[in-house]
Amino acid sequence: MLIGKILLNSGEEALKLSEKEITKAYRLKALVLHPDKRPDDLDAHEKFQRVKTSYEVLKDEKAKKLFDELLRIQREKKSQVDSKRRKMIV
Numbered sequence: 001m002l003i004g005k006i007l008l009n010s011g012e013e014a015l016k017l018s019e020k021e022i023t024k025a026y027r028l029k030a031l032v033l034h035p036d037k038r039p040d041d042l043d044a045h046e047k048f049q050r051v052k053t054s055y056e057v058l059k060d061e062k063a064k065k066l067f068d069e070l071l072r073i074q075r076e077k078k079s080q081v082d083s084k085r086r087k088m089i090v
Contacts, residue, residue, distance in 0.1 A: 019059065026055040 017025070029051050031037065038044040057063040 017058075022055065022058045026051065026058075030055075 030048065033044065033048045033051055035041075035044040035048055041047075057067060
C-alpha cells in the first residue's frame with residue numbers, strides 16, 4: 001500500500017506512530033519533495049500531492065483503521081500465496 005510507504009517508507013511503521021510523529025515525518029518529507037524545492041523534477045507536484053494525501057489518511061483515525069485492515073488482508077494473502085508456492089516446490 002502506498003500511503004505509509006510514501007510518507008515513511010513502511011505502511012506498518014506509519015501505523016505505529018503517534019499523530020505528533022506522523023506530523024513530523026510529513027513535514028520533513030514535504031520539505032524535501034515540495035515542488036518549489038525541486039523545480040527540475042517534472043513529477044514533483046504529483047509526489048508532493050501523494051505525500052499530502054498519505055498524511056491526511058494517517059491523521060484520520062477512521063481512515064487509518066481502514067488502512068490497517070487493508071495491510072492485514074494483504075499480509076494474509078501474501079502468506080497464503082507463499083504457502084501455496086512452498087507446497088508446489090515440495
